[in-house]
Amino acid sequence: MWRVASTTPVEPTIHAIFETNTGTWQYLVSDPATSSAVIIDPVLDFDRTTQTVSTRSAESLLKTVAECGLKIEMILETHVHADHLTAATYLQRHLAQSQGLNPPIGIGKRITQVQNLFGQRYGVPLAEYMTVFDKLFDDDETFKIGNLTATAVHLPGHTPDHLGYRIGENIFCGDSIFHADIGTARCDFPGGSARDLFRSGKKLLSLPGHFKVWTGHDYPPQERETPRPWMSVQEHREQNKHLKDGTTEEQYIALREARDAQMQAPKLLHQSLQINIRAGQLPKPTEAGHRMLHLPMKFQGGEW
Template sequence: MSLSATNEPTNQELWRVESTSPSEPTIHAIFETNTGTWQYLVSDPASSSAVIIDPVLDFDRTTQTVSTRSADALLEMVKELGFNIEMILETHVHADHLTAAAYLQRHLPHTQGFKPPIGIGKRIEKVQTLFGQRYGVPLAEYTAVFDKLFDDDETFKIGNLTAMAVHLPGHTPDHLGYRIGENVFCGDSIFHADIGTARCDFPGGSARDLFRSGRKLLALPGQFKIWTGHDYPPQERGTPRPWMSVQEHREQNKHLKDGTTEEQYIALREARDAEMQAPKLLHQSLQINIRGGELPKPAQAGHRMLHLPMKFQSEEW
Protein backbone atom coordinates (compact mmCIF):
# COMPACT_ATOMS: atom_id res chain seq x y z
CA MET A 1 0.00 0.00 0.00
CA SER A 2 1.39 3.39 -0.99
CA LEU A 3 0.44 6.99 -0.26
CA SER A 4 0.37 9.85 -2.75
CA ALA A 5 -0.67 13.49 -2.80
CA THR A 6 -1.82 14.83 -6.13
CA ASN A 7 -3.29 17.92 -7.72
CA GLU A 8 -5.46 15.92 -10.11
CA PRO A 9 -9.16 16.95 -10.29
CA THR A 10 -11.33 15.42 -7.61
CA ASN A 11 -14.44 13.32 -8.19
CA GLN A 12 -16.63 15.61 -6.10
CA GLU A 13 -19.87 17.58 -6.34
CA LEU A 14 -20.79 20.48 -4.06
CA TRP A 15 -24.01 21.71 -2.41
CA ARG A 16 -24.27 24.84 -0.25
CA VAL A 17 -27.07 25.84 2.12
CA GLU A 18 -26.79 29.28 3.67
CA SER A 19 -27.62 30.06 7.28
CA THR A 20 -31.10 31.52 7.78
CA SER A 21 -30.58 32.78 11.36
CA PRO A 22 -27.80 33.15 13.95
CA SER A 23 -28.70 29.73 15.39
CA GLU A 24 -28.49 27.94 12.03
CA PRO A 25 -25.24 26.89 10.34
CA THR A 26 -24.06 27.40 6.81
CA ILE A 27 -23.49 23.96 5.29
CA HIS A 28 -21.23 22.89 2.46
CA ALA A 29 -21.99 19.31 1.37
CA ILE A 30 -19.26 17.72 -0.76
CA PHE A 31 -20.13 14.47 -2.58
CA GLU A 32 -17.27 12.06 -3.23
CA THR A 33 -18.45 10.06 -6.24
CA ASN A 34 -16.17 7.00 -6.03
CA THR A 35 -17.64 5.85 -2.72
CA GLY A 36 -20.92 7.78 -2.82
CA THR A 37 -19.98 9.60 0.40
CA TRP A 38 -21.24 12.98 1.58
CA GLN A 39 -18.64 15.03 3.45
CA TYR A 40 -19.70 18.16 5.32
CA LEU A 41 -18.24 21.55 6.24
CA VAL A 42 -20.57 23.06 8.84
CA SER A 43 -19.86 26.63 9.91
CA ASP A 44 -21.10 29.27 12.35
CA PRO A 45 -22.39 32.30 10.39
CA ALA A 46 -21.28 34.70 13.12
CA SER A 47 -17.65 33.59 13.13
CA SER A 48 -15.11 31.60 11.17
CA SER A 49 -15.63 28.49 13.34
CA ALA A 50 -16.50 25.24 11.55
CA VAL A 51 -16.36 21.46 11.78
CA ILE A 52 -15.71 18.77 9.20
CA ILE A 53 -17.90 15.66 9.24
CA ASP A 54 -16.93 12.27 7.72
CA PRO A 55 -14.05 13.28 5.38
CA VAL A 56 -12.79 10.84 2.73
CA LEU A 57 -9.27 9.56 2.03
CA ASP A 58 -9.12 8.18 -1.52
CA PHE A 59 -8.11 4.59 -2.18
CA ASP A 60 -7.46 2.80 -5.49
CA ARG A 61 -8.06 -0.94 -5.06
CA THR A 62 -6.26 -1.75 -8.32
CA THR A 63 -2.94 -0.24 -7.29
CA GLN A 64 -3.49 -0.29 -3.50
CA THR A 65 -2.70 3.43 -3.47
CA VAL A 66 -3.98 5.89 -0.91
CA SER A 67 -4.23 9.45 -2.20
CA THR A 68 -5.32 12.75 -0.71
CA ARG A 69 -7.20 14.42 -3.59
CA SER A 70 -10.51 14.71 -1.75
CA ALA A 71 -8.88 15.75 1.52
CA ASP A 72 -6.71 18.35 -0.23
CA ALA A 73 -9.82 19.78 -1.89
CA LEU A 74 -11.37 20.15 1.59
CA LEU A 75 -8.22 21.87 2.84
CA GLU A 76 -8.35 24.30 -0.09
CA MET A 77 -12.03 25.03 0.58
CA VAL A 78 -11.32 25.69 4.27
CA LYS A 79 -8.54 28.08 3.26
CA GLU A 80 -10.65 29.92 0.66
CA LEU A 81 -13.57 30.35 3.06
CA GLY A 82 -11.33 31.43 5.92
CA PHE A 83 -12.69 28.81 8.31
CA ASN A 84 -11.15 27.87 11.64
CA ILE A 85 -11.80 24.12 12.00
CA GLU A 86 -12.59 23.42 15.65
CA MET A 87 -13.19 19.68 15.34
CA ILE A 88 -13.26 16.78 12.88
CA LEU A 89 -16.32 14.62 13.55
CA GLU A 90 -16.82 10.96 12.68
CA THR A 91 -20.26 9.38 12.82
CA HIS A 92 -18.77 5.86 13.16
CA VAL A 93 -16.02 3.57 11.89
CA HIS A 94 -16.92 3.40 8.20
CA ALA A 95 -16.73 0.12 6.31
CA ASP A 96 -16.93 1.56 2.80
CA HIS A 97 -14.39 4.38 2.67
CA LEU A 98 -11.20 5.45 4.41
CA THR A 99 -11.36 8.46 6.71
CA ALA A 100 -9.13 11.48 6.08
CA ALA A 101 -9.45 12.64 9.71
CA ALA A 102 -5.82 12.12 10.71
CA TYR A 103 -4.48 13.63 7.48
CA LEU A 104 -6.68 16.70 7.86
CA GLN A 105 -5.76 17.11 11.51
CA ARG A 106 -2.10 17.12 10.51
CA HIS A 107 -2.48 19.61 7.64
CA LEU A 108 -5.11 22.05 8.88
CA PRO A 109 -3.70 25.32 10.26
CA HIS A 110 -2.75 25.03 13.92
CA THR A 111 -3.22 28.12 16.08
CA GLN A 112 -0.83 28.41 19.03
CA GLY A 113 -0.26 24.68 19.04
CA PHE A 114 -3.97 23.78 18.91
CA LYS A 115 -4.87 21.01 16.50
CA PRO A 116 -8.55 20.23 15.87
CA PRO A 117 -9.54 17.14 17.85
CA ILE A 118 -11.09 14.12 16.13
CA GLY A 119 -14.42 13.25 17.78
CA ILE A 120 -16.49 10.05 17.73
CA GLY A 121 -18.92 8.19 19.99
CA LYS A 122 -17.85 6.76 23.34
CA ARG A 123 -18.56 3.16 22.29
CA ILE A 124 -15.79 3.21 19.70
CA GLU A 125 -13.33 1.30 21.89
CA LYS A 126 -15.38 -1.92 21.64
CA VAL A 127 -15.45 -1.61 17.86
CA GLN A 128 -11.71 -0.96 17.74
CA THR A 129 -10.99 -4.00 19.90
CA LEU A 130 -13.20 -6.25 17.77
CA PHE A 131 -11.65 -5.30 14.45
CA GLY A 132 -8.17 -4.79 15.85
CA GLN A 133 -8.12 -8.40 16.99
CA ARG A 134 -9.80 -9.65 13.80
CA TYR A 135 -7.20 -8.04 11.54
CA GLY A 136 -4.18 -8.37 13.80
CA VAL A 137 -3.74 -4.60 14.19
CA PRO A 138 -1.19 -3.80 16.93
CA LEU A 139 -2.94 -2.42 20.00
CA ALA A 140 -0.69 0.63 20.08
CA GLU A 141 -1.89 1.67 16.62
CA TYR A 142 -5.54 2.14 17.63
CA THR A 143 -5.31 3.07 21.31
CA ALA A 144 -6.28 6.68 22.10
CA VAL A 145 -6.28 7.73 18.44
CA PHE A 146 -9.53 9.69 18.90
CA ASP A 147 -9.26 12.87 20.90
CA LYS A 148 -12.89 13.30 21.95
CA LEU A 149 -15.34 10.50 22.88
CA PHE A 150 -18.87 11.88 23.01
CA ASP A 151 -21.45 10.85 25.55
CA ASP A 152 -25.04 10.38 24.37
CA ASP A 153 -26.79 13.76 24.02
CA GLU A 154 -23.60 15.62 24.93
CA THR A 155 -23.64 19.23 23.75
CA PHE A 156 -20.68 21.18 22.40
CA LYS A 157 -20.01 24.48 20.66
CA ILE A 158 -19.09 25.40 17.09
CA GLY A 159 -18.36 29.08 17.56
CA ASN A 160 -21.70 30.42 18.81
CA LEU A 161 -23.69 27.43 17.58
CA THR A 162 -24.79 24.65 19.93
CA ALA A 163 -24.43 21.10 18.65
CA MET A 164 -25.43 17.75 20.17
CA ALA A 165 -24.10 14.22 19.71
CA VAL A 166 -27.06 11.85 19.24
CA HIS A 167 -26.67 8.08 19.61
CA LEU A 168 -28.18 6.36 16.54
CA PRO A 169 -27.31 2.65 16.81
CA GLY A 170 -28.33 0.06 14.26
CA HIS A 171 -25.91 0.29 11.37
CA THR A 172 -23.17 -0.03 13.99
CA PRO A 173 -23.52 -0.02 17.80
CA ASP A 174 -21.34 3.08 18.25
CA HIS A 175 -23.05 5.18 15.58
CA LEU A 176 -23.64 8.90 16.26
CA GLY A 177 -25.49 11.68 14.52
CA TYR A 178 -24.76 15.37 15.08
CA ARG A 179 -27.64 17.80 15.59
CA ILE A 180 -26.73 21.39 14.73
CA GLY A 181 -29.60 23.86 14.67
CA GLU A 182 -32.48 22.31 12.73
CA ASN A 183 -30.15 19.82 11.04
CA VAL A 184 -29.05 16.29 11.89
CA PHE A 185 -26.01 14.78 10.19
CA CYS A 186 -27.13 11.18 10.54
CA GLY A 187 -24.24 9.29 8.93
CA ASP A 188 -25.24 5.81 7.75
CA SER A 189 -28.69 5.73 9.37
CA ILE A 190 -31.24 7.16 6.95
CA PHE A 191 -30.52 7.52 3.25
CA HIS A 192 -32.54 9.27 0.54
CA ALA A 193 -36.21 8.26 0.72
CA ASP A 194 -35.96 6.17 -2.46
CA ILE A 195 -33.18 4.07 -0.86
CA GLY A 196 -34.49 3.90 2.70
CA THR A 197 -31.97 3.03 5.37
CA ALA A 198 -28.49 1.59 5.80
CA ARG A 199 -27.61 -2.08 6.21
CA CYS A 200 -27.50 -3.63 9.68
CA ASP A 201 -25.50 -6.83 9.12
CA PHE A 202 -22.13 -5.69 10.45
CA PRO A 203 -20.97 -6.97 13.86
CA GLY A 204 -23.10 -5.31 16.52
CA GLY A 205 -25.60 -4.05 13.94
CA SER A 206 -29.31 -4.42 14.62
CA ALA A 207 -32.36 -3.80 12.42
CA ARG A 208 -34.45 -3.29 15.55
CA ASP A 209 -32.04 -0.65 16.83
CA LEU A 210 -31.96 1.10 13.46
CA PHE A 211 -35.74 1.22 13.25
CA ARG A 212 -35.84 2.89 16.66
CA SER A 213 -33.05 5.29 15.68
CA GLY A 214 -34.99 6.12 12.54
CA ARG A 215 -38.17 6.78 14.48
CA LYS A 216 -36.18 9.02 16.85
CA LEU A 217 -35.07 11.09 13.86
CA LEU A 218 -38.54 11.20 12.33
CA ALA A 219 -40.02 12.37 15.64
CA LEU A 220 -38.24 15.70 15.12
CA PRO A 221 -40.22 18.66 13.75
CA GLY A 222 -41.09 18.25 10.10
CA GLN A 223 -38.92 21.12 8.85
CA PHE A 224 -35.71 19.64 10.26
CA LYS A 225 -33.19 18.56 7.61
CA ILE A 226 -31.64 15.08 7.78
CA TRP A 227 -28.25 15.06 6.08
CA THR A 228 -27.19 11.59 5.00
CA GLY A 229 -23.76 9.97 4.92
CA HIS A 230 -24.14 8.43 1.46
CA ASP A 231 -26.24 8.50 -1.64
CA TYR A 232 -26.50 5.96 -4.45
CA PRO A 233 -29.08 7.62 -6.70
CA PRO A 234 -31.10 5.28 -8.92
CA GLN A 235 -31.18 6.05 -12.63
CA GLU A 236 -34.61 7.66 -12.50
CA ARG A 237 -33.34 10.24 -9.98
CA GLY A 238 -29.81 10.59 -11.25
CA THR A 239 -28.58 13.45 -9.08
CA PRO A 240 -27.31 12.80 -5.55
CA ARG A 241 -28.98 14.83 -2.83
CA PRO A 242 -27.50 15.34 0.66
CA TRP A 243 -30.66 16.10 2.66
CA MET A 244 -34.39 15.61 2.91
CA SER A 245 -36.74 17.05 5.51
CA VAL A 246 -38.19 14.99 8.31
CA GLN A 247 -41.62 15.50 6.74
CA GLU A 248 -40.43 14.18 3.39
CA HIS A 249 -39.07 11.07 5.06
CA ARG A 250 -42.29 10.53 6.99
CA GLU A 251 -44.21 10.62 3.71
CA GLN A 252 -41.77 8.96 1.31
CA ASN A 253 -39.03 6.90 2.96
CA LYS A 254 -39.41 3.40 1.53
CA HIS A 255 -38.35 1.77 4.81
CA LEU A 256 -39.50 4.18 7.51
CA LYS A 257 -42.46 6.19 6.27
CA ASP A 258 -45.37 6.64 8.64
CA GLY A 259 -47.38 3.45 9.12
CA THR A 260 -44.40 1.08 8.92
CA THR A 261 -44.28 -1.19 11.97
CA GLU A 262 -41.13 -2.30 13.72
CA GLU A 263 -41.62 -5.94 12.72
CA GLN A 264 -42.32 -5.00 9.10
CA TYR A 265 -39.11 -3.00 9.00
CA ILE A 266 -37.02 -5.76 10.59
CA ALA A 267 -38.29 -8.35 8.12
CA LEU A 268 -37.65 -6.04 5.17
CA ARG A 269 -34.20 -4.92 6.36
CA GLU A 270 -32.93 -8.40 7.23
CA ALA A 271 -34.14 -9.82 3.91
CA ARG A 272 -32.37 -7.02 2.04
CA ASP A 273 -29.15 -7.42 4.03
CA ALA A 274 -29.05 -11.15 3.25
CA GLU A 275 -28.77 -10.28 -0.45
CA MET A 276 -26.12 -7.57 -0.20
CA GLN A 277 -22.48 -7.95 -1.15
CA ALA A 278 -19.76 -6.83 1.24
CA PRO A 279 -18.55 -3.26 0.65
CA LYS A 280 -15.66 -3.14 -1.84
CA LEU A 281 -13.35 -1.40 0.62
CA LEU A 282 -14.52 -3.28 3.72
CA HIS A 283 -11.18 -4.65 4.93
CA GLN A 284 -9.09 -1.62 3.99
CA SER A 285 -11.56 0.81 5.52
CA LEU A 286 -11.94 -0.91 8.87
CA GLN A 287 -8.20 -1.30 9.40
CA ILE A 288 -7.48 2.36 8.64
CA ASN A 289 -10.55 3.79 10.35
CA ILE A 290 -10.04 2.12 13.73
CA ARG A 291 -6.69 3.94 13.62
CA GLY A 292 -8.51 7.26 13.16
CA GLY A 293 -7.21 7.49 9.60
CA GLU A 294 -3.55 6.86 10.34
CA LEU A 295 -1.78 4.43 8.01
CA PRO A 296 -0.18 1.22 9.32
CA LYS A 297 3.38 1.54 10.55
CA PRO A 298 5.91 0.50 7.87
CA ALA A 299 7.06 -3.10 8.10
CA GLN A 300 10.78 -3.95 8.17
CA ALA A 301 10.92 -3.93 4.38
CA GLY A 302 9.37 -0.46 4.31
CA HIS A 303 5.87 -1.39 3.10
CA ARG A 304 2.68 -0.40 4.91
CA MET A 305 0.66 -3.61 5.12
CA LEU A 306 -3.03 -4.42 5.49
CA HIS A 307 -4.49 -7.87 6.16
CA LEU A 308 -7.04 -9.39 3.79
CA PRO A 309 -8.87 -12.56 4.87
CA MET A 310 -8.85 -15.55 2.53
CA LYS A 311 -11.79 -17.88 1.88
CA PHE A 312 -11.53 -21.54 0.89
CA GLN A 313 -14.10 -23.43 -1.16
CA SER A 314 -12.64 -26.80 -0.24
CA GLU A 315 -13.03 -28.11 3.30
CA GLU A 316 -10.14 -30.53 2.72
CA TRP A 317 -7.37 -27.98 2.50
Protein backbone atom coordinates in the same frame (compact mmCIF):
# COMPACT_ATOMS: atom_id res chain seq x y z
CA MET B 1 -20.97 20.84 -3.98
CA TRP B 2 -24.11 21.98 -2.20
CA ARG B 3 -24.17 25.09 -0.04
CA VAL B 4 -26.93 26.08 2.35
CA ALA B 5 -26.35 29.48 3.91
CA SER B 6 -27.20 30.39 7.48
CA THR B 7 -30.52 32.18 7.86
CA THR B 8 -30.40 33.05 11.59
CA PRO B 9 -27.66 33.43 14.23
CA VAL B 10 -28.38 29.92 15.56
CA GLU B 11 -28.20 28.19 12.17
CA PRO B 12 -24.99 27.03 10.44
CA THR B 13 -23.78 27.45 6.91
CA ILE B 14 -23.31 24.01 5.37
CA HIS B 15 -21.10 22.88 2.51
CA ALA B 16 -21.87 19.33 1.32
CA ILE B 17 -19.15 17.75 -0.85
CA PHE B 18 -19.91 14.48 -2.66
CA GLU B 19 -17.21 11.84 -3.17
CA THR B 20 -18.35 9.86 -6.19
CA ASN B 21 -16.26 6.68 -5.90
CA THR B 22 -17.81 5.64 -2.60
CA GLY B 23 -21.00 7.70 -2.78
CA THR B 24 -20.05 9.55 0.40
CA TRP B 25 -21.25 12.97 1.55
CA GLN B 26 -18.66 15.01 3.45
CA TYR B 27 -19.68 18.12 5.35
CA LEU B 28 -18.23 21.47 6.37
CA VAL B 29 -20.52 23.02 8.98
CA SER B 30 -19.68 26.55 10.10
CA ASP B 31 -20.83 29.41 12.28
CA PRO B 32 -20.86 32.48 10.01
CA ALA B 33 -20.51 34.84 12.97
CA THR B 34 -17.14 33.44 14.07
CA SER B 35 -15.99 31.33 11.05
CA SER B 36 -15.59 28.39 13.43
CA ALA B 37 -16.39 25.08 11.73
CA VAL B 38 -16.34 21.30 11.93
CA ILE B 39 -15.70 18.67 9.28
CA ILE B 40 -17.95 15.60 9.30
CA ASP B 41 -16.99 12.21 7.77
CA PRO B 42 -14.10 13.19 5.46
CA VAL B 43 -12.83 10.72 2.82
CA LEU B 44 -9.32 9.47 2.12
CA ASP B 45 -9.18 8.12 -1.44
CA PHE B 46 -8.12 4.53 -2.08
CA ASP B 47 -7.54 2.75 -5.39
CA ARG B 48 -8.16 -0.98 -4.98
CA THR B 49 -6.38 -1.83 -8.22
CA THR B 50 -3.05 -0.27 -7.28
CA GLN B 51 -3.54 -0.27 -3.48
CA THR B 52 -2.78 3.45 -3.54
CA VAL B 53 -3.94 5.97 -0.96
CA SER B 54 -4.39 9.54 -2.19
CA THR B 55 -5.67 12.79 -0.73
CA ARG B 56 -7.66 14.33 -3.59
CA SER B 57 -10.91 14.57 -1.59
CA ALA B 58 -9.15 15.82 1.52
CA GLU B 59 -7.35 18.52 -0.46
CA SER B 60 -10.69 19.64 -1.89
CA LEU B 61 -11.99 20.07 1.66
CA LEU B 62 -8.89 22.01 2.66
CA LYS B 63 -9.29 24.26 -0.36
CA THR B 64 -12.87 25.10 0.64
CA VAL B 65 -11.77 25.73 4.23
CA ALA B 66 -9.13 28.18 3.01
CA GLU B 67 -11.40 29.92 0.48
CA CYS B 68 -14.11 30.44 3.10
CA GLY B 69 -11.66 31.50 5.81
CA LEU B 70 -12.89 28.84 8.21
CA LYS B 71 -11.27 27.81 11.48
CA ILE B 72 -11.75 24.07 12.00
CA GLU B 73 -12.43 23.35 15.66
CA MET B 74 -13.13 19.62 15.38
CA ILE B 75 -13.25 16.71 12.93
CA LEU B 76 -16.29 14.53 13.59
CA GLU B 77 -16.89 10.89 12.69
CA THR B 78 -20.36 9.41 12.84
CA HIS B 79 -18.91 5.88 13.17
CA VAL B 80 -16.19 3.56 11.89
CA HIS B 81 -17.03 3.37 8.21
CA ALA B 82 -16.80 0.07 6.34
CA ASP B 83 -16.95 1.45 2.80
CA HIS B 84 -14.40 4.26 2.67
CA LEU B 85 -11.23 5.35 4.44
CA THR B 86 -11.38 8.38 6.70
CA ALA B 87 -9.15 11.39 6.11
CA ALA B 88 -9.50 12.57 9.72
CA THR B 89 -5.86 12.23 10.76
CA TYR B 90 -4.54 13.61 7.47
CA LEU B 91 -6.75 16.69 7.83
CA GLN B 92 -5.87 17.11 11.49
CA ARG B 93 -2.15 17.21 10.69
CA HIS B 94 -2.48 19.57 7.74
CA LEU B 95 -4.82 21.92 9.59
CA ALA B 96 -2.33 22.04 12.45
CA GLN B 97 0.28 23.23 9.95
CA SER B 98 -1.95 25.74 8.17
CA GLN B 99 -3.94 27.08 11.13
CA GLY B 100 -1.55 26.48 14.02
CA LEU B 101 -4.24 24.43 15.78
CA ASN B 102 -4.73 20.73 16.40
CA PRO B 103 -8.47 20.10 15.90
CA PRO B 104 -9.52 17.03 17.92
CA ILE B 105 -11.09 14.04 16.20
CA GLY B 106 -14.42 13.17 17.82
CA ILE B 107 -16.56 10.01 17.77
CA GLY B 108 -19.03 8.20 20.03
CA LYS B 109 -17.89 6.69 23.32
CA ARG B 110 -18.73 3.13 22.21
CA ILE B 111 -15.97 3.21 19.62
CA THR B 112 -13.75 1.05 21.84
CA GLN B 113 -16.12 -1.91 21.31
CA VAL B 114 -15.66 -1.63 17.57
CA GLN B 115 -11.91 -1.03 17.80
CA ASN B 116 -11.34 -4.08 19.99
CA LEU B 117 -13.46 -6.32 17.75
CA PHE B 118 -11.78 -5.41 14.49
CA GLY B 119 -8.37 -4.84 16.02
CA GLN B 120 -8.34 -8.47 17.12
CA ARG B 121 -9.90 -9.73 13.90
CA TYR B 122 -7.27 -8.07 11.70
CA GLY B 123 -4.32 -8.34 14.07
CA VAL B 124 -3.91 -4.59 14.47
CA PRO B 125 -1.52 -3.78 17.33
CA LEU B 126 -3.36 -2.30 20.30
CA ALA B 127 -0.99 0.66 20.40
CA GLU B 128 -2.08 1.70 16.90
CA TYR B 129 -5.73 2.33 17.76
CA MET B 130 -6.35 2.76 21.47
CA THR B 131 -5.68 6.53 21.77
CA VAL B 132 -6.24 7.79 18.24
CA PHE B 133 -9.56 9.55 18.92
CA ASP B 134 -9.26 12.74 20.93
CA LYS B 135 -12.88 13.20 21.99
CA LEU B 136 -15.36 10.44 22.89
CA PHE B 137 -18.88 11.84 23.05
CA ASP B 138 -21.46 10.81 25.61
CA ASP B 139 -25.06 10.39 24.44
CA ASP B 140 -26.77 13.78 24.11
CA GLU B 141 -23.57 15.63 24.98
CA THR B 142 -23.57 19.23 23.77
CA PHE B 143 -20.61 21.18 22.43
CA LYS B 144 -19.94 24.50 20.74
CA ILE B 145 -19.02 25.41 17.16
CA GLY B 146 -18.29 29.07 17.61
CA ASN B 147 -21.61 30.46 18.89
CA LEU B 148 -23.59 27.46 17.65
CA THR B 149 -24.70 24.63 19.91
CA ALA B 150 -24.35 21.04 18.67
CA THR B 151 -25.53 17.78 20.22
CA ALA B 152 -24.17 14.25 19.79
CA VAL B 153 -27.14 11.88 19.28
CA HIS B 154 -26.73 8.11 19.66
CA LEU B 155 -28.24 6.39 16.58
CA PRO B 156 -27.37 2.67 16.84
CA GLY B 157 -28.40 0.05 14.32
CA HIS B 158 -25.96 0.30 11.44
CA THR B 159 -23.20 0.00 14.05
CA PRO B 160 -23.50 0.06 17.85
CA ASP B 161 -21.34 3.18 18.22
CA HIS B 162 -23.11 5.26 15.59
CA LEU B 163 -23.72 8.96 16.28
CA GLY B 164 -25.58 11.75 14.58
CA TYR B 165 -24.80 15.43 15.13
CA ARG B 166 -27.64 17.89 15.61
CA ILE B 167 -26.64 21.46 14.76
CA GLY B 168 -29.40 24.04 14.69
CA GLU B 169 -32.34 22.65 12.73
CA ASN B 170 -30.15 20.06 11.02
CA ILE B 171 -29.04 16.57 11.93
CA PHE B 172 -26.13 14.83 10.24
CA CYS B 173 -27.26 11.23 10.53
CA GLY B 174 -24.36 9.31 8.95
CA ASP B 175 -25.29 5.81 7.78
CA SER B 176 -28.75 5.54 9.29
CA ILE B 177 -31.33 7.16 7.03
CA PHE B 178 -30.54 7.56 3.33
CA HIS B 179 -32.50 9.33 0.59
CA ALA B 180 -36.19 8.36 0.78
CA ASP B 181 -35.99 6.27 -2.41
CA ILE B 182 -33.23 4.14 -0.82
CA GLY B 183 -34.57 3.99 2.73
CA THR B 184 -32.04 3.06 5.39
CA ALA B 185 -28.57 1.57 5.81
CA ARG B 186 -27.69 -2.09 6.24
CA CYS B 187 -27.62 -3.64 9.71
CA ASP B 188 -25.67 -6.87 9.16
CA PHE B 189 -22.27 -5.74 10.42
CA PRO B 190 -21.13 -7.03 13.85
CA GLY B 191 -23.15 -5.24 16.51
CA GLY B 192 -25.72 -4.06 13.97
CA SER B 193 -29.43 -4.41 14.66
CA ALA B 194 -32.46 -3.78 12.48
CA ARG B 195 -34.54 -3.23 15.60
CA ASP B 196 -32.13 -0.60 16.86
CA LEU B 197 -32.01 1.11 13.48
CA PHE B 198 -35.80 1.28 13.27
CA ARG B 199 -35.86 3.00 16.65
CA SER B 200 -33.03 5.33 15.65
CA GLY B 201 -34.90 6.19 12.47
CA LYS B 202 -38.04 6.96 14.41
CA LYS B 203 -35.99 9.13 16.76
CA LEU B 204 -34.83 11.12 13.74
CA LEU B 205 -38.35 11.36 12.33
CA SER B 206 -39.72 12.59 15.66
CA LEU B 207 -37.89 15.88 15.07
CA PRO B 208 -39.94 18.82 13.74
CA GLY B 209 -40.99 18.29 10.13
CA HIS B 210 -38.93 21.18 8.72
CA PHE B 211 -35.63 19.89 10.15
CA LYS B 212 -33.10 18.78 7.53
CA VAL B 213 -31.69 15.24 7.70
CA TRP B 214 -28.23 15.18 6.10
CA THR B 215 -27.19 11.68 5.08
CA GLY B 216 -23.79 10.00 4.94
CA HIS B 217 -24.21 8.44 1.48
CA ASP B 218 -26.31 8.56 -1.63
CA TYR B 219 -26.55 6.01 -4.43
CA PRO B 220 -29.00 7.63 -6.86
CA PRO B 221 -31.14 5.21 -8.88
CA GLN B 222 -31.33 5.76 -12.62
CA GLU B 223 -34.59 7.67 -12.46
CA ARG B 224 -33.10 10.26 -10.07
CA GLU B 225 -29.47 10.49 -11.25
CA THR B 226 -28.41 13.46 -9.08
CA PRO B 227 -27.22 12.82 -5.51
CA ARG B 228 -28.91 14.88 -2.84
CA PRO B 229 -27.46 15.40 0.66
CA TRP B 230 -30.60 16.22 2.63
CA MET B 231 -34.34 15.79 2.86
CA SER B 232 -36.69 17.21 5.45
CA VAL B 233 -38.07 15.12 8.28
CA GLN B 234 -41.54 15.59 6.77
CA GLU B 235 -40.37 14.29 3.38
CA HIS B 236 -39.03 11.17 5.05
CA ARG B 237 -42.25 10.67 7.03
CA GLU B 238 -44.19 10.76 3.77
CA GLN B 239 -41.77 9.06 1.34
CA ASN B 240 -39.04 7.00 3.01
CA LYS B 241 -39.45 3.51 1.56
CA HIS B 242 -38.45 1.87 4.85
CA LEU B 243 -39.61 4.28 7.55
CA LYS B 244 -42.57 6.29 6.27
CA ASP B 245 -45.50 6.79 8.60
CA GLY B 246 -47.47 3.61 9.19
CA THR B 247 -44.50 1.22 8.99
CA THR B 248 -44.40 -1.05 12.04
CA GLU B 249 -41.24 -2.19 13.77
CA GLU B 250 -41.78 -5.83 12.79
CA GLN B 251 -42.47 -4.88 9.15
CA TYR B 252 -39.25 -2.91 9.06
CA ILE B 253 -37.16 -5.67 10.65
CA ALA B 254 -38.45 -8.27 8.18
CA LEU B 255 -37.79 -5.97 5.22
CA ARG B 256 -34.33 -4.87 6.41
CA GLU B 257 -33.09 -8.34 7.29
CA ALA B 258 -34.30 -9.79 3.98
CA ARG B 259 -32.52 -7.00 2.10
CA ASP B 260 -29.30 -7.41 4.10
CA ALA B 261 -29.22 -11.13 3.36
CA GLN B 262 -28.88 -10.33 -0.35
CA MET B 263 -26.21 -7.63 -0.06
CA GLN B 264 -22.56 -8.14 -0.88
CA ALA B 265 -19.79 -6.91 1.38
CA PRO B 266 -18.56 -3.36 0.68
CA LYS B 267 -15.67 -3.30 -1.78
CA LEU B 268 -13.36 -1.53 0.67
CA LEU B 269 -14.54 -3.39 3.77
CA HIS B 270 -11.20 -4.77 5.00
CA GLN B 271 -9.13 -1.73 4.08
CA SER B 272 -11.63 0.70 5.61
CA LEU B 273 -12.04 -1.04 8.94
CA GLN B 274 -8.30 -1.40 9.54
CA ILE B 275 -7.63 2.26 8.75
CA ASN B 276 -10.72 3.70 10.39
CA ILE B 277 -10.26 2.10 13.81
CA ARG B 278 -6.95 4.02 13.67
CA ALA B 279 -8.86 7.30 12.92
CA GLY B 280 -7.25 7.36 9.48
CA GLN B 281 -3.67 6.76 10.57
CA LEU B 282 -1.79 4.44 8.23
CA PRO B 283 -0.17 1.24 9.54
CA LYS B 284 3.38 1.66 10.74
CA PRO B 285 5.88 0.73 7.99
CA THR B 286 7.73 -2.55 8.09
CA GLU B 287 11.52 -2.72 8.03
CA ALA B 288 11.23 -2.86 4.24
CA GLY B 289 9.21 0.38 4.28
CA HIS B 290 5.83 -1.15 3.36
CA ARG B 291 2.59 -0.25 5.12
CA MET B 292 0.62 -3.50 5.32
CA LEU B 293 -3.06 -4.38 5.66
CA HIS B 294 -4.47 -7.85 6.29
CA LEU B 295 -6.98 -9.41 3.86
CA PRO B 296 -8.76 -12.62 4.88
CA MET B 297 -8.64 -15.55 2.48
CA LYS B 298 -11.41 -18.03 1.71
CA PHE B 299 -10.87 -21.60 0.57
CA GLN B 300 -12.98 -23.79 -1.68
CA GLY B 301 -12.56 -27.52 -2.10
CA GLY B 302 -10.64 -29.78 0.24
CA GLU B 303 -9.32 -28.95 3.66
CA TRP B 304 -5.93 -27.33 4.10
